[in-house]
Amino acid sequence: GNSVTQMEGPVTLSEEAFLTINCTYTATGYPSLFWYVQYPGEGLQLLLKATKADDKGSNKGFEATYRKETTSFHLEKGSVQVSDSAVYFCALSRASGTYKYIFGTGTRLKVLA
Amino acid sequence: NAGVTQTPKFQVLKTGQSMTLQCAQDMNHEYMSWYRQDPGMGLRLIHYSVGAGITDQGEVPNGYNVSRSTTEDFPLRLLSAAPSQTSVYFCASRFTSYQPQETQYFGPGTRLLVL
Numbered sequence: 001g002n003s004v005t006q007m008e009g010p011v012t013l014s015e016e017a018f019l020t021i022n023c024t025y026t027a028t029g030y031p032s033l034f035w036y037v038q039y040p041g042e043g044l045q046l047l048l049k050a051t052k053a054d055d056k057g058s059n060k061g062f063e064a065t066y067r068k069e070t071t072s073f074h075l076e077k078g079s080v081q082v083s084d085s086a087v088y089f090c091a092l093s094r095a096s097g098t099y100k101y102i103f104g105t106g107t108r109l110k111v112l113a
Numbered sequence: 114n115a116g117v118t119q120t121p122k123f124q125v126l127k128t129g130q131s132m133t134l135q136c137a138q139d140m141n142h143e144y145m146s147w148y149r150q151d152p153g154m155g156l157r158l159i160h161y162s163v164g165a166g167i168t169d170q171g172e173v174p175n176g177y178n179v180s181r182s183t184t185e186d187f188p189l190r191l192l193s194a195a196p197s198q199t200s201v202y203f204c205a206s207r208f209t210s211y212q213p214q215e216t217q218y219f220g221p222g223t224r225l226l227v228l
Contacts, residue, residue, distance in 0.1 A: 031213065032213040032214045034216075036219075041221075042221055042222075043117070043203055043219035043220050043221045043222050044156075044203065044205075044217075044219040045218075045219065046216045046217070049214065049216070051213070051214040089155065089156070093213040093214070093215070094213065100158060100161070100171075101156075101158075101217055103148075103155045103156040104155055105153060105154060105155040106155055
């Protein structure tokens with residue numbers, strides 16, 4: 001079946017450190033891949049997405065590349081800020097009648113000043 | 114646009130009580146869904162709807178009912194609350210269910226505590 005696996009958190013970094021949050025997926029065919037971010041006390045919001053192999057999604061300094069050969073969509077940022085502290089969810093969208101989203105378990109990021 | 118709105122923000126129930134979580138969107142989205150978020154388990158789909166009058170079950174539907182009488186509203190009913198339903202509930206919508214790249218928009222969530 002379809003699934004998403006994320007690295008477990010929490011991830012604690014100092015400000016300006018490099019961030020990588022790993023995400024791998026299992027799916028038939030060619031899913032669309034997403035990263036959503038949830039700030040404290042809020043709902044999820046789209047951070048970036050990629051819809052086909054080798055696509056790179058980017059937003060607010062975050063990037064992720066759709067790697068079909070390794071079935072991965074790792075999230076990276078070169079220099080994190082305290083304001084990036086949040087929970088990050090990797091997700092895929094794949095058809096099974098309708099295109100349902102499948103979410104990973106989320107990775108909590110804490111950035112220290 | 115208000116986007117996706119949910120009420121209430123927080124609710125405490127006793128075991129066996131019933132209640133309705135409200136969800137509305139003003140973006141004319143066809144697809145609406147309900148998720149619950151539990152620690153270490155990510156978001157799990159409870160029910161979804163691909164349009165007014167059409168609903169279907171997700172992966173954890175037991176103990177919940179939904180209806181979709183209008184495009185805008187998608188209430189979630191707890192029939193007889195149980196402590197296992199203590200969770201944070203999110204409503205989400207997107208324009209259509211037939212495009213895999215569609216962005217999903219989330220409400221702010223309802224935190225439910227069942228005693």
